[in-house]
Amino acid sequence: MDVKNNDLNVQCYCCGYFTLSERGQYEICDVCFWEDDGCFDLEKISHPNHMTLEKGRKNFLEFGACEERFIKNVIKNPEGKYRKAILKV
Numbered sequence: 001m002d003v004k005n006n007d008l009n010v011q012c013y014c015c016g017y018f019t020l021s022e023r024g025q026y027e028i029c030d031v032c033f034w035e036d037d038g039c040f041d042l043e044k045i046s047h048p049n050h051m052t053l054e055k056g057r058k059n060f061l062e063f064g065a066c067e068e069r070f071i072k073n074v075i076k077n078p079e080g081k082y083r084k085a086i087l088k089v
């Protein structure tokens with residue numbers, strides 16, 4: 001069983017965790033601090049995030065947040081709280 005204590009079922013495009021309740025509502029992801037603008041284009045600059053999704057993902061893999069200054073804002077051990085799935089590009 002892989003049921004977490006939340007009913008969030010929209011996946012963050014940046015980190016792949018299910019941290020959002022709705023797509024494109026500018027919710028901030030708890031896990032990587034990406035702001036969901038609903039855009040799934042890796043190479044387009046995401047205005048609320050001031051970078052491309054590709055860059056945000058790379059940063060998340062590198063240091064655990066979409067941007068270095070958000071490292072202190074993201075939750076630790078997200079796997080205990082959120083489901084995760086492979087992102088389909």
Ligand SMILES: [Zn+2]
Nearest residue numbers: 012015029032
């Ligand atoms: Zn995220």
